[in-house]
Structures are given as C-alpha cells and as structure tokens.
Amino acid sequence: MNCQETQSNVLNYINHKLDNEEITSFIEHIRECENCRDELEIYYITMIGMQQLDDGELLTADFQKALKEDMCQRYLQCQREKDRTHSLCVLLAAFLISMLMWFIGELIAVL
Numbered sequence: 153m154n155c156q157e158t159q160s161n162v163l164n165y166i167n168h169k170l171d172n173e174e175i176t177s178f179i180e181h182i183r184e185c186e187n188c189r190d191e192l193e194i195y196y197i198t199m200i201g202m203q204q205l206d207d208g209e210l211l212t213a214d215f216q217k218a219l220k221e222d223m224c225q226r227y228l229q230c231q232r233e234k235d236r237t238h239s240l241c242v243l244l245a246a247f248l249i250s251m252l253m254w255f256i257g258e259l260i261a262v263l
Contacts, residue, residue: 153174153178155185155188158182158185158188159188159191161174162195163195163199166195166199166200172229172230175226175227175230176227176234179223179227182223192219193216193219196219200215
C-alpha cells in the first residue's frame with residue numbers, strides 16, 4: 153500500500169471497515185511511514201476522543217499507546233486468520249489426495 157492509499161484508508165481503519173488483507177497492508181505501511189503514522193494518530197486521537205466524550209467515558213490517557221495496542225491486536229488477528237485458512241487448505245488437500253489414492257487403489261483392484 154502506498155501513502156495515498158494508506159491515507160485514504162485511515163478512517164476505514166479506525167471504523168473497522170477494512171478486510172484482513174487491507175488491514176495487514178495498512179499496518180505494515182504505517183509501521184514504516186512516519187507521515188502516514190502521524191496522520192493516523194491525529195485522526196485516531198480526534199475520533200476516539202470524541203467518541204469517548206460522547207459516550208461519557210474517561211478520555212484515554214495515552215492515545216498513542218492505545219493505537220499501538222489496537223494495531224498490534226488487529227495485525228495478530230489477521231495473521232492468525234491467515235494461518236488458520238492456510239491450515240484448512242493443507243488439511244483439505246491432504247484429504248483430497250488420500251481420497252484420490254483410495255479411489256485409484258479401488259480402481260486398480262477392480263481391473
């Protein structure tokens with residue numbers, strides 16, 4: 153993801169409107185790009201602060217820490233889902249191969 157794409161996705165990230173692949177690309181870019189990270193922090197502090205005020209909550213003492221924790225949590229969640237999907241694909245492939253081998257064995261036995 154480049155800076156323009158990242159900056160256009162800041163609000164989508166904050167509002168949880170990115171899919172796992174977009175979240176991963178977004179966070180990887182934010183980790184490397186100070187300008188985009190600064191922009192995300194400004195929007196995050198403003199939006200989360202306003203939301204907390206609207207909800208009558210105490211304001212977060214350290215918004216930067218909260219944002220870092222949020223990014224870490226979402227990134228790890230995306231990685232776990234990616235790993236889980238990969239594991240399911242491997243299991244499905246193993247099952248299909250074993251079924252194919254069984255079918256070939258049965259076919260050979262008939263011949």
